[in-house]
Amino acid sequence: MGHFIQLVRRDLNLASRQGFDNFMVVAFFVLAVVLFPFGVGPEPGILARISAGVIWVAALMASMLSLERLFLADYEDGSLELLVLSPVSLEILVLAKICVHWLTTGLPLIIAAPLLAVLLNMEIEGFGILITALFIGTPTLSLLGAVGAALVLGSRRGGVLLSLLILPLFIPVLIFGVSAVDAAISGYPMKAQLLIMAAFFLLALPLCPWAAAVAIRQSLEE
Secondary structure, eight states: OOOHHHHHHHHHHHHHHHHHHHHHHHHHHHHHHHHHHHHHHHHHHHHHHHHHHHHHHHHHHHHHHTTTTTHHHHHHHHHHHHHSSSOOOOOHHHHHHHHHIIIIIIIHHHHHHHHHHOOOOOOOOHHHHHHHHHHHHHHHHHHHHHHHHHTTTTTTTHHHHHHHHHHHHHHHHHHHHHHHHHHHHOOOOOOOHHHHHHHHHHHHHHHHHHHHHHHHHHHHHH
């Protein structure tokens, strides 16, 4: 646990020096949502009906912006090889980077989501479930994204490959996240959707760091 905390602090310090990159992720999220009323019109009923889907799709796309550089900076300057040779398990290193990615990307998106929900005229019943679903779903996005980032490590046009690899994996999280909010707004139970999203997270938590670590070792051996 001590090594894990040290790795998280290290990556947080590095992320703080690249504050503009983190700002761009939130800015993209906000701009993507703000553009929808201009495209579909200002009709409150239409905006309310699509609000959950718009916010989730924008959050999904925004979380992908910083995934390519999850391991790339350490890979390019040689730090990743030193970290792999350290006594700390590579899976712990990957999990620390995933946590930092969520803290610098997922958490700001969750904070901004309620304000954007107001802009899209979302019903008040959906606010709490939207935040809850994002709290469960965005860590899963970071976990799945780490596997994709590790697989494209060192490859040319990694951003395009990363999108093709992980977008299909993001779809179930998107579907159940939107469904939970829509169910809450319509007055239906949403417990099943949240439990399924929690199951996705619990399944990804042990598997994704292991899979990403395997991919990183293979990339360093080539």
